Amino acid sequence: MRILIVQESDWLKRGPHQQHQLADRLSLKGHQIRVIDYEILWREQTKKELFSRRQVFQDIGKINPQAKVTVIRPGIIKIPILDYVSLVFTHQREIARQIAEFQPDVLVSFGILNNYLALRAAKKHKIPFIYYWIDVLHHLIPIKPLQFIGQFLESRALRQADRVLTINDKLRDYVLSAGATDKKTRVIRAGIDIEQFKPSGKSSEIRQTYRLRENDVVLFFMGWLYHFSGLKEVALELAKTDDPRLKLLIVGEGDAFEDLKRIQEKHNLQDRVILTGQKPYTKMPAFIEASDICLLPAYPREKVMQDIVPIKLYEYLAMEKPVIATRLPGIMQEFGEDNGVVYINEPEDTIVKAKSLAESDKMGEFGIKARKFVEKYSWNKLTAEFEEILREATGSSKF
Template sequence: MKVLVVQDTDWLARGPHQQHHLMERLALKGHEIHVIDYELLWRVQGTKELYSKRQVFHNTSQIYQGAEITLIRPGIIKLPWLDYLSLLFTHKKEIDRQIKEFPPDIIVGLGILSTYLAVRAAKRSAIPFIYYWIDVLHRLVPSRVFQPVARVLESIALKQADVILVINEELKNCVANIGAPPQRTFILRAGIDTERFSPKVNGSAVRREYGLKDDDIILLFMGWLYHFSGLKEVVKQMARTNDTRLKLLVVGEGDAYEELTQMKHRYNLQGRVILTGKKPYHEIPAFIAASDICLLPAYTTEKIMRDIVPIKMYEYMAMAKPVIATRLPGVMKEFGDGNGIIYVARPEDVPEKAIQLVAEGNLSELGAKARSFVERNSWDNITNEFERTIREAIQEKQK
């Protein structure tokens, strides 16, 4: 099958997310995958230019060696707001070009603007369309002025999509409220590579590299560092904690990186807060293995986080690590109680809870429960289910 994917973010610089796993695995199974993306981080990365030219990247992969994906990046005007305005024209042109030259058997949308353009093009060309939700995207729009507009575009695309896939129950409720037809909405949960993310992975080399002792209590957070991730509050509370065994290992980059660096020095936590920056995906299991407890301390008041389940949760749990998380509705509904997740009311509560868990001596038991819960969500099973959904959508369109 030929699959065309459209999204409003950077396929190479962000992730890997669910779509990277699914598309690379489909490519390994012999399907032809084309992705249209957007250079989201052009302000801080990439070439300094007023207008970028169309680029094509062949045989790209982030996760699985040999997964050959063709990435097409239409040009944009590199000026604030004009970048998105130009995207409307260049992405429309590229979608039409792919439909003519590729041409796809199915189109999968993961964004707002590009998805709106793609679902309209799919309808004109009688191509089945899947709208795949891993986030409540209109809440990620930086300017609140434009969020209602984004929500309207999402609603239009949801109503026109042949199939809507979401990764958890809360997102299913969310898309229903925006206008998704219930009879065309299905849950395709996040997957996990249970061999790559295994309790058998050894993290001792990472601990040695960063000077972490055997009796240190290592808290780990990985991923994009949003201001609402709760890490600033964790760092502040660590400064008030007398137990110097408690260390925070932060793997990733993002909006809050510089402020976290400043806080580390301000509170004299140079030896206790370690910011590694972004690491290659193949190194991530060793970092998780080096930790004792993993974290998801995001603000519960942040709308962006309320309905989603970050893929990092599955990766933490697959490596048999207990997770301290704030009481996010999507996470609580997905994992419930008794599955290796320990909930706290606020990010500030994380250090004290971590010390308490270590004192109770049941980290291994909690980790085993976490691993047991996610083992059923192997990427092999999820990919097969996704492939079956694609085939059924194509067959339904051909009737």
């Protein structure tokens, strides 16, 4: 089956997210996958240019190096606001080109602007269109007035899509309230590679690399460092405690990285707040295993966090690590109260809760419950569910 995916994020540098997991696995099963993406991180480039040209990246495997996903990146004008204006024209042209050349059997979208363009093209050419929600994306638009336009486009697409998929029940409730119909809406949850994310009993290499002692209590976060991730507050609370055993290990890059470095330097936390930068996804099980407690201390009132469940939570739990998380509605609905997640009210509560948890005798018990809960969400099973939805949408036997 030929599957065309459109999104408004960088396929190569961001994630891995739901779409990377599914696309790689579908590729390994023989499906042809093409992705139209957007160079969302262009402002961070050291090389300055007024515009970029169309690029094609062949044989991309974000999760599995044997996957063969083709990523097409239309050019844009690299000036704020004009980047999105130019996206409308270049992505519209690219979608038309891919429909003519690639002749996709189905279109799957994870965006807003190019999502609407793809929907119009799909309707024109009678191609089944699947709208896949892993975030409430209009909340992430940096220019507030444009969020209303994004919300309007989302709502129109939800009403017209052939299928709407969400990553959890809370997000399903949201899309139904925004215009999706019940009979067309399904949940395909985030998943876990239960063989890759499996405790091995070997954590010494990472601990040695970052000078973490055996009796240190390592708090761990991985992923994009948004300002609303709550990590700055955790680092500042860590600076107030005189317990040298407490360490904060952060793997990732993002908006809050420089602020975290300043906190680290100002409070002389170089040996207690460890910022590794971005690391290969294949290294994540080892990093999690080297930790004691994993974190998701996001701002509890942040709009974009209300309805989502980040994939990293499943990966933390699969490694038998307890997770400290703020009381976000989507997470509480997904994991409940006794499946390895311990809740706090604010990011500032993280350190006190971590000390209490580390001093208790329940760490092992939490870990066992965590692993048991996520084992039922294997990526192989979820990929098969996604295939079946593609089959239903296309009426196809091309599997």
